[in-house]
Amino acid sequence: MAYAPSAPELPESFGQQLDEEARYTYAYPYGQPTNQLGSSGMFSPETHQDIVRSFESAGGNRSGFLDESELRHALSFSGYEGISNRTIRFLLFIYKSPAESLLRLGPKEYAELWNCLAQWRAMFDRYDSDRSGKMNALELRDAFYHLGYMLPSSVLQLIILSQLDDGTGNTVDLCFDRFLECGMIVKSLTEKFKEKDPGYTGYATLSYDAFMSMVIPFIASYD
Amino acid sequence: MAYAPSAPELPESFGQQLDEEARYTYAYPYGQPTNQLGSSGMFSPETHQDIVRSFESAGGNRSGFLDESELRHALSFSGYEGISNRTIRFLLFIYKSPAESLLRLGPKEYAELWNCLAQWRAMFDRYDSDRSGKMNALELRDAFYHLGYMLPSSVLQLIILSQLDDGTGNTVDLCFDRFLECGMIVKSLTEKFKEKDPGYTGYATLSYDAFMSMVIPFIASYD
Numbered sequence: 219m220a221y222a223p224s225a226p227e228l229p230e231s232f233g234q235q236l237d238e239e240a241r242y243t244y245a246y247p248y249g250q251p252t253n254q255l256g257s258s259g260m261f262s263p264e265t266h267q268d269i270v271r272s273f274e275s276a277g278g279n280r281s282g283f284l285d286e287s288e289l290r291h292a293l294s295f296s297g298y299e300g301i302s303n304r305t306i307r308f309l310l311f312i313y314k315s316p317a318e319s320l321l322r323l324g325p326k327e328y329a330e331l332w333n334c335l336a337q338w339r340a341m342f343d344r345y346d347s348d349r350s351g352k353m354n355a356l357e358l359r360d361a362f363y364h365l366g367y368m369l370p371s372s373v374l375q376l377i378i379l380s381q382l383d384d385g386t387g388n389t390v391d392l393c394f395d396r397f398l399e400c401g402m403i404v405k406s407l408t409e410k411f412k413e414k415d416p417g418y419t420g421y422a423t424l425s426y427d428a429f430m431s432m433v434i435p436f437i438a439s440y441d
Numbered sequence: 442m443a444y445a446p447s448a449p450e451l452p453e454s455f456g457q458q459l460d461e462e463a464r465y466t467y468a469y470p471y472g473q474p475t476n477q478l479g480s481s482g483m484f485s486p487e488t489h490q491d492i493v494r495s496f497e498s499a500g501g502n503r504s505g506f507l508d509e510s511e512l513r514h515a516l517s518f519s520g521y522e523g524i525s526n527r528t529i530r531f532l533l534f535i536y537k538s539p540a541e542s543l544l545r546l547g548p549k550e551y552a553e554l555w556n557c558l559a560q561w562r563a564m565f566d567r568y569d570s571d572r573s574g575k576m577n578a579l580e581l582r583d584a585f586y587h588l589g590y591m592l593p594s595s596v597l598q599l600i601i602l603s604q605l606d607d608g609t610g611n612t613v614d615l616c617f618d619r620f621l622e623c624g625m626i627v628k629s630l631t632e633k634f635k636e637k638d639p640g641y642t643g644y645a646t647l648s649y650d651a652f653m654s655m656v657i658p659f660i661a662s663y664d
Contacts, residue, residue: 311603321602373653379544380534380658403660404653411652423646429634430596430627433656435603437626 261325269332272296273325283322286310292328298335305399311435312406338401341365342394352391355382358400367404377404403436484548492555495519496548506545509533515551521558528622534658535629561624564588565617575614578605581623590627600627626659 276292345357382389414422499515568580605612637645
């Protein structure tokens with residue numbers, strides 16, 4: 219991995235995480251998911267009020283769930299405007315409970331998504347120092363690194379070619395929506411892989427069925 | 442795999458292929474890619490004239506390659522109208538030479554794509570018996586089976602949920618463009634997996650880097 223970081227210092231929490239996990243090819247920025255939900259399918263008392271308010275404003279308190287259009291409403295209420303339909307569906311897929319056959323989020327899943335979005339937003343704003351609303355490919359690389367994903371340069375090149383190339387060999391800048399999608403793809407695939415590599419060896423043996431089931435949810439969905 | 446096919450009889454070539462490969466969890470509809478290109482980067486003399494004409498009409502004879510907009514032109518010339526930008530880019534990614542860093546196709550890659558599209562088109566038309574231009578989820582299942590992909594029902598369910606669900610739990614019908622995308626995803630991921638499972642055991646051991654590199658090109662790209 220020929221990677222020389224040249225970005226500002228890390229917050230202490232990122233530093234700790236990198237120290238602990240630097241021996242692995244991949245590392246995890248967020249530790250264990252916080253359990254902000256009681257056993258009754260409601261938010262726990264310590265949940266940030268913005269999370270509860272946005273969930274309720276979108277109608278989640280009636281059905282107990284947010285579907286696609288309600289999630290868009292809730293995120294918009296929380297200041298996340300202009301997230302594409304594709305990204306919304308992608309988030310639903312990643313954050314829905316595995317036991318849930320419909321594309322919808324309960325309070326627990328919504329709180330996890332909300333907290334994760336806040337972290338990606340803070341990372342984006344940190345790199346978007348001129349407040350242009352854009353991030354370039356080099357900044358994306360640094361952001362991944364600081365989020366704990368030490369991607370090999372071959373993988374980074376693939377991400378840039380597949381996600382940022384405008385079709386003529388020129389890379390485009392990322393808006394928050396695309397940054398979020400790129401980041402979520404890397405985070406989610408890495409976590410899926412890690413489930414199959416509990417010993418952190420960097421290798422996993424997968425059946426064909428398991429491989430397809432891991433990957434298909436991350437591929438462009440109906441929009 | 443609780444799967445009971447109920448579709449019309451197969452063309453002989455599909456039957457042979459299923460007989461030969463039915464012992465595997467996955468099978469390959471197309472055998473080895475045909476080599477329709479001479480060593481000079483030109484089409485070989487036996488290449489179908491429609492392939493050569495569409496390549497040239499889009500300007501491929503000038504640069505030797507088709508880029509994104511030229512490929513759209515060439516496919517439109519060949520009767521494939523209305524293929525989305527996303528699918529065009531997806532096809533470029535799948536069919537470009539691995540040695541090629543730009544998203545563009547030479548004659549050999551274009552001929553392979555063209556032949557593959559013709560087979561998917563024939564399969565689509567066969568299931569679209571009322572010429573509605575649509576295929577439903579059950580027909581998709583049968584089409585995969587007849588193309589040689591004996592997908593486990595759990596994977597089929599995931600494809601239907603991710604690709605055909607309209608966000609409210611209802612499945613939508615597939616137009617040719619979406620059918621092509623679904624089919625290409627399954628075909629390409631299966632072939633990638635098979636490269637790592639040359640003994641057809643149904644299992645592959647992947648490094649994290651190899652896994653990410655296999656998957657990222659198939660994930661929603663810039664559009």
